[in-house]
Amino acid sequence: MRQAMVYAILLLLMYIPPYTMLKASSPLALLLYWTALGIAGLAYAWVETRGWGKSG
Amino acid sequence: MDRLLIGLIVLAAYIILGTAVAIASRKRLEAGEEGFYIAKGRLGSFLSAMTYAATTYSSFMVVGLVGFAYSTGVGALGFELVYLISTLGLLIIFSRRVWRRARERGWVSPGEMLADIYGSRMVAVVASIIFLVSLVPYASAQLKGIGEAVAGLAGGGDQYYTIGVLLGVAVMLVWSLVAGIWSVAATDALQGLWMLIAGTMLLLWLVAELRSSGLGVVEAFRVLEEAGLAGPGGFWSIHIFLAFTIPWMFFAVTNPQVVQRLFMPRDEGSLRNMVRWFGVFGLYYTVLVVLVGLLARAAYEAGVLGISVDPADPAQRDRVTPSLLYIASPLLASIVFTSIVAASISTVDSILLTLSSSISRDLGAGRRAGLAGLIVVAGVLAGVALARLQYIVLLSVLSSLMLxxxxxxxxxxxxxxxxxxxxxxxxxxxxxxxxxxxxxxxxxxxxxxxxxxxxxxxxxxxxxxxxxxxxxxxxxxxx
Structure with a gap:
């Protein structure tokens, strides 16, 4: 459930700020913002899979 | 003529290399459908990650998404990264349990998985029919991408489009049939690397060209802002953003060619690396491709490089990449052009193999009928591509909507x-x-x-x- 929550929050962050507080921001700012969320999603996947294949 | 000749030489090198890789992979092929369609669950980390990524990322990226970023702005990045984040989430939550159950239950096709879960073969039959109907437009769009790329390389002409489509069909058939998933995964790895290298070269060339025209990257983004591309507005109204992103969010669950890839890693370590390196590939390639589109638009707005694709005309979206290739050096254009072909073939041969497994296993037709079905479906895809229906993005996304x-x-x-x-x-x-x-x-x-x-x-x-x-x-x- 924690994993689902993390990705749900990341997805909400993909939608809500760009259509509210970042609505008038520059293309570069939005590119960096969305890319940062992509990096966060990837980093979390990296952490969550650390234990895979190391037991059982 | 030089441009066409160099393009053909690079394309021929790619086809020869890919065919050699496909033939070399035959020694790993084991008898039976499990060996042919899912490698009996023996793919290592590298092949698992590369086949997942290359199957997922099609010519839509370097043709459709470049055009989308060019025409509609940075919202195209949000659209594609929603897909990546949701896919990573779904893989983290489900891939390990699906991989374990696939080994326990002996699943080969995604329809077979659903039939086993719900205890009814009817479920598999219905799923297979939906796969067939839905993936025809998606896979045809890939062939259309090859046709457009060949026509662009040759400076236009319907005959080149037709040659491109037919060449694509021939290559994907050979690479699918030589050693099943082994030849598909091995050529996917080659093609995935080609896509990354070509995309990087294209971006670096574009940045260098802009700089030589007095337009740095930061200035290019300022040009975009002045052109009214600030924020996610314009084309990307919230309802359009939702309409485009929601079907793609569930791609990893609904598209049989990627679901089937969860059955293939040889151990949990390979599965882990598949998820991780798919994510690295996806993030890098997405940002890279969107940057190409945005910088090309900045060049158009600044009146440099001679790009003349009208961003207001949706029918011209798929012409942005070919127009870049037309002004790039012949060698770079040939390498990028071949990466478009590679992206399409790596997606379509995977789809073909998965559909073949559906015909064989879910419809109960047997392996021979599955292979015959593969050839028939390839013919249908070619027919649809040659009819040049709609433009590539809608064709691709419509499949996800149906699935x-x-x-x-x-x-x-x-x-x-x-x-x-x-x-x-x-x-x-x-x-x-x-x-x-x-x-x-x-x-x-x-x-x-x-x-x-x-x-x-x-x-x-x-x-x-x-x-x-x-x-x-x-x-x-x-x-």
């Missing part, structure tokens, strides 16, 4: 829920039925895709109705 109704049944099954198989099968049909109704009532595929019955995007309707049916199916089974 979307498989998501509730698949996720419920992965979570261990059961249900009445008739209602489960009915839930899977919701997507194609609603898409058909919307197309008839709105009068066009494009209007159907962005339609909002009662103010709610059509994708939400599909998810809601199919989820409701799966929930009711669980109640009936449980009572």
């Amino acid at each position: 979307l109704s498989l998501a509730p049944a698949t996720i419920a099954g992965w979570l261990g829920r059961r249900g009445d198989p008739r209602l489960v099968a009915a839930s899977m049909l919701v997507g194609p039925v609603i898409v058909a109704i919307a197309t008839v009532t709105t009068g066009s595929v494009k209007a159907a895709f962005v339609s909002r019955p009662m103010g709610i995007p059509i994708s939400i309707w599909i998810l809601a109705v199919s989820t409701l049916l799966v929930l009711v199916a669980g109640r009936i089974r449980g009572s």
Whole structure:
């Protein structure tokens, strides 16, 4: 459930700020913002899979 | 002529190299359908990650998404990264349990998985028919991408488009049939690397060209802002953003060619590396491709490089990449052009193999009929591509919309829920039925895709109705 929550929050962050507080921001700012969320999603996947294949 | 000749030489080198890789992979092929379609679950980390990434990322990226970023701005990045983040989430949550159950239960095709979960072969048959119907436009769009790329390289001409489509069909057939998933995965690895290298070269060239025209990257973004591309507005209104992103969010669950890849890693370590390196590939390639589109648009707005594609004309979106290739050096253009072919073939041969496994296993036709079906489907794809229907993005996304109704049944099954198989099968049909109704009532595929019955995007309707049916199916089974 924690994993689902993390990705749900990341997805909400993909939608809500760009259509509210970042609505008038520059293309570069939005590119960096969305890319940062992509990096966060990837980093979390990296952490969550650390234990895979190391037991059982 | 030089441009065409160099293009043909690079393309020939790619085909020869790919065919050599495919033939070399034959020694790993084991007898039986499990060996041919899923490598008996023996793919290592590298092949697992590269085949997942290369199958997922098609010519839509370097043709369609470049054009989208060019025409509509940075919202195209949000659209594609919603897909990546949701896919990573779904893989983290489900891939390990699916991989384990696939080994326990001996799943080969995604339809077989659903039939086993819900205890009914009818579920597999319905799923297979939906796969076949839905993936034809998606895979045809890939062949269309090859045709457009060849025509662009040769400076236009319908005959070159036709040659490109037919060449693509021939290569993907050979690479699928030589050693099944082994030749597909091995050539996917080659093609994935080619896509990354070519994309990087294209971006670096574009940055260098802009700089030599006095336009740095930061200045280019300022030009975009002055051109009115600030924020996600314009084309990317919130309802368009939802219409485009929701079907893609469930791609990893609904598209059989990627679901089947969860059955293939040889151990959990390989599965872990598949998820991780797919994510690295996806993030890098997405940002890279969007940057190419945005910088090309900045060049257009600044009046440099001679790009003349009208960003206001949706029909010209797919011409942005070919127009860049036309002004690039012949060698770079040939390498990027070949990466478009590679991206298409790596996607379509995977789809073909998966559909073949569906015909063989889910429809019960047997391996010979599965292979014959592969050839027939390839012919249908070529026919649709040669008819040049609509433009590439809508064709691709429409497939995801039709497949979307498989998501509730698949996720419920992965979570261990059961249900009445008739209602489960009915839930899977919701997507194609609603898409058909919307197309008839709105009068066009494009209007159907962005339609909002009662103010709610059509994708939400599909998810809601199919989820409701799966929930009711669980109640009936449980009572």
